[in-house]
Amino acid sequence: MDINEIKIVSGADKNGNPEAVEELIIRKGDILVLAGPTGSGKSLLLSDIEQLANGDSPSGRRVLVDGKIIDPFSTRITACLSQNMHFVMDLDVGSFINLHAKSRRIATSNTVEKVLELANDLAGEPLSANMHLASLSGGQSRALMISDAALISNAPVVLIDEIENAGINKTKGIQLLSTEGKMVLIATHDPTLMLTAQKRIIFKNGAMAKLIQSNDIERKHLQYFLEIDRVLESFKQSLRNGNRLDEETLKALIELRGVNHGQ
Amino acid sequence: MKFITVAGPPSSGKTLVLIHLIRLLKDDDLRVVVGKIDCHETADGALFKERLGIPVVVGRSDYVCPDHYGVVNAEEIFKFGEAHEADITIVETAGLCHRCAPAIKGCMAIAVVDNVSGIDTPRKIGPMLTTADVVVITKGDMVSQAEREVFRSNVLEVNPDAKAVELNGLTGMGALNLKRLVLDAPEIDTLTGRELRHDMPSAVCSYCEGETKIGSDYQMGNIIKMDVKEV
Numbered sequence: 001m002d003i004n005e006i007k008i009v010s011g012a013d014k015n016g017n018p019e020a021v022e023e024l025i026i027r028k029g030d031i032l033v034l035a036g037p038t039g040s041g042k043s044l045l046l047s048d049i050e051q052l053a054n055g056d057s058p059s060g061r062r063v064l065v066d067g068k069i070i071d072p073f074s075t076r077i078t079a080c081l082s083q084n085m086h087f088v089m090d091l092d093v094g095s096f097i098n099l100h101a102k103s104r105r106i107a108t109s110n111t112v113e114k115v116l117e118l119a120n121d122l123a124g125e126p127l128s129a130n131m132h133l134a135s136l137s138g139g140q141s142r143a144l145m146i147s148d149a150a151l152i153s154n155a156p157v158v159l160i161d162e163i164e165n166a167g168i169n170k171t172k173g174i175q176l177l178s179t180e181g182k183m184v185l186i187a188t189h190d191p192t193l194m195l196t197a198q199k200r201i202i203f204k205n206g207a208m209a210k211l212i213q214s215n216d217i218e219r220k221h222l223q224y225f226l227e228i229d230r231v232l233e234s235f236k237q238s239l240r241n242g243n244r245l246d247e248e249t250l251k252a253l254i255e256l257r258g259v260n261h262g263q
Numbered sequence: 264m265k266f267i268t269v270a271g272p273p274s275s276g277k278t279l280v281l282i283h284l285i286r287l288l289k290d291d292d293l294r295v296v297v298g299k300i301d302c303h304e305t306a307d308g309a310l311f312k313e314r315l316g317i318p319v320v321v322g323r324s325d326y327v328c329p330d331h332y333g334v335v336n337a338e339e340i341f342k343f344g345e346a347h348e349a350d351i352t353i354v355e356t357a358g359l360c361h362r363c364a365p366a367i368k369g370c371m372a373i374a375v376v377d378n379v380s381g382i383d384t385p386r387k388i389g390p391m392l393t394t395a396d397v398v399v400i401t402k403g404d405m406v407s408q409a410e411r412e413v414f415r416s417n418v419l420e421v422n423p424d425a426k427a428v429e430l431n432g433l434t435g436m437g438a439l440n441l442k443r444l445v446l447d448a449p450e451i452d453t454l455t456g457r458e459l460r461h462d463m464p465s466a467v468c469s470y471c472e473g474e475t476k477i478g479s480d481y482q483m484g485n486i487i488k489m490d491v492k493e494v
């Protein structure tokens with residue numbers, strides 16, 4: 001299924017007042033972040049898109065696909081990457097990929113190879129076709145899910161409802177979906193992910209309250225967010241390996257702060 | 264009135280699905296009544312009452328098969344709905360043996376199955392799934408997108424005419440699609456004279472009558488002995 005544009009014609013907030021953002025257009029390759037306090041309506045927007053709301057959901061929004069209302073039962077335009085990090089199927093990775101490709105009628109001789117290559121690009125530890133799904137780590141599972149969504153699910157829109165960290169190179173995973181021409185929508189509370197997108201919608205009381213276009217200055221912040229993430233990650237590794245924190249590590253942290261302030 | 268049957272394996276999410284559905288129907292000012300058929304104690308009646316405040320009737324089949332019991336009492340539940348001036352009466356049944364289905368010709372039949380039960384489950388459920396107009400698939404949050412797609416395609420393989428709706432019983436995501444289908448369900452004036460879509464098993468043996476002892480001497484009525492051959 002190939003679509004170029006989704007338009008969301010806005011509805012009302014929880015009190016019935018019109019939304020500040022009147023209309024939202026999402027195009028191929030767009031990454032859009034949904035941000036806002038908990039309960040502010042991020043998941044409802046994802047749900048409106050998934051079910052192609054036509055004024056009949058609590059928000060009253062309408063979702064137009066290439067300008068038209070389409071039948072939600074004959075066409076599925078979304079794939080969802082859920083929070084879940086594990087598979088329940090009892091299969092090896094190769095058979096799993098083949099099974100999925102067959103159900104979509106797109107299996108070719110090198111499907112497994114292609115999906116694995118992409119997954120390995122994302123996962124910390126490498127995956128292979130003969131590994132059992134149940135034995136994959138959370139990060140490996142998630143990498144396989146993203147690569148499978150990019151290459152096998154032909155849905156043009158990928159919805160990601162993030163409650164917490166995904167445990168893989170997430171910014172890279174999302175870029176990858178975007179390069180494959182997907183529209184990617186991410187509901188998240190994570191500042192690094194928020195800045196990965198060119199655009200973000202801020203939710204308030206159930207409404208799309210503000211559409212913010214990211215810019216160069218913001219992107220410069222991203223660099224430091226990533227640096228902070230890396231520092232935290234190295235502390236995590238170190239603590240999990242049984243190390244203690246001491247004067248040295250504290251000094252390193254203070255110096256890091258000094259460096260960042262200096263720039 | 265619309266009369267709708269809902270069936271599915273134990274704990275597949277029937278009650279939670281109905282709660283999300285009925286909440287949306289109530290928002291549209293529709294009057295909904297629920298009948299719940301079970302063979303054991305069930306908390307479902309209380310749950311519908313507490314979460315939705317709608318009229319509920321619970322029937323316990325006790326020592327008879329819940330599917331037989333359901334058919335025997337369908338008219339009674341229909342009349343309960345009429346008495347409450349319901350626009351829609353929904354029956355949640357506890358089909359257990361997968362041999363039959365409560366679906367009635369001319370009334371919408373919904374089957375609820377969950378993703379976690381395994382991708383081969385759609386092939387194992389039989390008439391409950393194959394006679395349904397709508398198949399609701401729950402617990403998608405517990406599996407991957409790929410597993411959801413394979414499960415859905417297996418459902419549509421055994422019942423190509425069904426509308427498949429993915430619905431998360433915890434969050435209610437997907438309930439809008441189910442509501443759209445339910446709003447299109449046919450209206451009927453009476454159940455009397457309507458036909459089941461699938462016959463019920465002819466299980467009239469001594470055990471149906473309460474026999475508990477094992478052995479040919481105790482077996483009477485409709486008895487089928489298996490042909491014991493190694494596979």
Ligand SMILES: Nc1nc2c(ncn2[C@@H]2O[C@H](COP(=O)(O)OP(=O)(O)OP(=O)(O)O)[C@@H](O)[C@H]2O)c(=O)[nH]1
Nearest residue numbers: 273274275276277278279401402403430431432433
């Ligand atoms: N994660 C998840 N759990 C679900 C979902 N739907 C249902 N459940 C779980 O499944 C349990 C059973 O749901 P019910 O709605 O009671 O199932 P039921 O089919 O009505 O069960 P019986 O009437 O007892 O046969 C619930 O307590 C939930 O924990 C879902 O979409 N996702």
Ligand SMILES: Nc1ncnc2c1ncn2[C@@H]1O[C@H](COP(=O)(O)OP(=O)(O)OP(=O)(O)O)[C@@H](O)[C@H]1O
Nearest residue numbers: 012013014037038039040041042043044058059206
């Ligand atoms: N515009 C609206 N009109 C009516 N109800 C709304 C609206 N927006 C959201 N709601 C309702 O408010 C509740 C919370 O919304 P939602 O789950 O989308 O929040 P969220 O931003 O995803 O929160 P979290 O960050 O905790 O996941 C839901 O029950 C949703 O249906």
Ligand SMILES: [Mg+2]
Nearest residue numbers: 042043161187
């Ligand atoms: Mg949410």
Ligand SMILES: [Mg+2]
Nearest residue numbers: 277278307355
């Ligand atoms: Mg129940």
